[in-house]
Amino acid sequence: MPFIPHTEDEIRDMLSVIGADSIEQLFDEIPAHLRIKKLEGIPDGLNEMEVSRLMTARAAQDGMPVCFMGAGAYDHHIPAAVWQITTRGEYYTAYTPYQAEASQGTLQLIYEFQSMMTALTAMDVSNASLYDGASALSEAVLMAVRGNRKSKSRRILVPTNVNPVYRSATKSIVQHQAIELIDVEFDTKTGQTTLDALKAYEGEDITAVVISQPTFFGTLEQVDAITDWAHANGIMVIAVVNPTSLSLLKPPGEWGDKGVDIACGDGQPLGAPMSSGGPYYGFMCCKKEHVRQMPGRIVGRTLDQDGKEGFVLTLQAREQHIRRSKATSNICTNQGLVVTASTIYMSLLGPQGLEKVAAACHLNTNRLIEKVSAVKGVDVLFNGIVFHEVVLKLNKPVAEVLAALAEKNILGGFDLSSDYPQLKNAMLVCATEMRTDEEIDRYARALSEIL
């Protein structure tokens, strides 16, 4: 019996202790007519060799195209040590550290993770993670509604250059709580959110504004000016940031005079494989004064009975198992295992390694821009600096071009036409540190052959 160790003798002995004739008898409190005899629709079990054969074939079937796609999931190098250590049974098969004394490994690791995230973002505190970037933004919105006591409106300004699926997931998650998400259009020349567009709301009661740095288009926002404008108008600032970029770009804790109130984003670029979309994790950092409004697990350092340093889950009075219907969120878990990977990733790369990753991504993308700009039928849509993604405007429908690139085993980019029909024939392209000069040249050549 796969994974079940019982022998016939043991089963007999155990039933006799229970005083039952058969295992079936243990289910005698369940109405007999509801019980099923068989699971007809489930295939017969396979052994490990057979399942391996099946999965190996399926994994191979999906090919491994050269990836120029980003749009929220990024192809980065992950050092070998990261997942070898992460999948040690002591991390992989532990649960939430409720018994702190028997979970100091996980707890200290989360404390170190929180410390690293505050280092990267220049914020005061971090939680132990949320599900992904989209859920982190939705929780940040809920947190701002609780945190901005001066605002009664529950209205949030969300520029449309924020990742569209983050916006739609946030809408799905917060819509039942009378929260209004207001679209703020970006400037069509620069892809940026302008102060003028925001100033249209001056004098109104606005709870928070979301700023994405870089934007979904890869362009850079005037983060200082927007942050200061918001604070001058009693509006909380939620930053959505790419963690790779933070080694190069100004961290949200230093935007404007006071820094943002909440910073969040997706931790995938820090050591999680693209893996079809998950598991990733959402990170969330905030200013000290908002910590009691923050959702999710938080680990604190304290002392034991002998005065020795140790780590515990703390501020649990915010959480569902204590507060039930009055909790800050229904969230129980974090994405512990992926946080483990990320903590090891950041430790291995260190500040200089992370800066090199960010620089290599940026320089590769600049090189890509230079190469494809020379291709007839390709225009760079927005003027200005980008981090590691760029919007290209084509003289043909994007779907057609992407299909032709796929024939050449190239994952050519993300088609923006359904989320941004007004941009017409635009696609979002990314070149991380993984792309070689040769691959970038090949990409440009392929485009010129197709267009």
Add this chain to the structure above:
Amino acid sequence: MLIFEHTTQGRQNTAQAPVVNAEVNDIPVELRRKTAAPLPELSELQVVRHYTRLSQKNFSIDTHFYPLGSCTMKYNPRACNSLAMLPGFLSRHPLAPEKFSQGFMACIYELQNMLCEVTGMAGFSLTPMAGAQGEFAGVAMIRAYHDAKQDFERKEILVPDAAHGTNPATATMCGYTVKEIPTLDNGDVDLDALKQAVGPQTAGLMLTNPSTLGVFERRIEEIAKTVHQAGGLLYYDGANLNAILGKIRPGDMGFDVIHSNLHKTFSTPHGGGGPGSGAIGVSNRLKPFLPLPMVAKEGESYRWLTEKDCPQTIGRLSAFMGNAGVLLRAYVYMRLLGKEGMQRVGEFATLNANYMMAQLKNKGFDVAIPDRRASHEFIVTLKKQAKELHVTAMDFAKRLLDLGYHAPTTYFPLLIPECLLIEPTETEAKESLDGFIEAMLQIQSEAENDAEFVKGAPYTMPVKRLDEVRAAKQLDLSWVNQS
């Protein structure tokens, strides 16, 4: 020591970082980071050693019996991990076109169908990233269903008082108020109270069956009828699905929507607190509202269902496809077990729990509901020990750690004083169960002879009991911001 305290300024691991031959000089200075982030600087060996040593401070299923009630800490087969981490799966971009995705999508499609089969539901969406998000999706669908019928008067969700804390928290997130229904001493829901409570304001009832008290709700059909007749829907919290896997299906009991914690019943790892998966299944009437994405099969190929196919969907809950890697692990697990293996899960989980309950009862421990069958878990109450010996459930829990056992769930459900909720799972051998029972007897005898000794436990862990009050009052949440 913290990893930060092993830092030597200027130390670098050049093997892991890319080579950068040019300066970044095009980003305006006001958008640039001014000083490097204060992150650790170590060699690869130092990092590997630090995190390997930290791991050794954890209890885990791979190292210890972990009978944590309501969490289903069963063995996580290693094949599930290695096959989900094949390079083709890891490198697949979530937005890759269907051409580069057929292998992955086949797994997702078949997993959707197998979950329908084992739960008796009509449709499944795998996108929720944890049980709590599955609950959210489920209650949001209940709301969407009533809204679609222009029935806006249903503002209340009913929840038994034994429920997980997520149930009421979720109902609130969906804009509902919560009304608690009492539980009888025998563990069943108070049906008379339920009949009093339902009405035109009832959106639905959230129920865990078997309940968190470790017994099967015997009058489930009457409960379903009561809620349905009032126009409400029935939500199944799948936390305890392991108890009945292959024996009875929530769909056949009358439930309209269920979330299944794949990290419990289908053995994906708990990972120190996630990632989980709260896949969500529904009966026919809720099918149009399922969250996206889902996979459909047309001819021999698979395609993603979008908002165009499902105009009434409650939308998206994650940026991509939920915790895709977790889903692959659950898929491998289900294929390894097959139809026969899955039926054995419920049987042996139940056998192990009833055996432990019978033994502990025989040896003098009080169980919370003594004359009922245990499901896959049961409750020992240490009320007597707390009163007579001043040794609490927490003291027993801490002393168990010294004896090499992870403690059961303590102080949940809230209804039972001084409780230990014990769930052995089907993958534990009889000798583990016997060892745990021996440990409980040893602690009982220690408590009778030297209560103070038990109250001082644990003694063999990396730390003794920690000062939680200090942790909450003198907040120390980041090394960086205090040095």
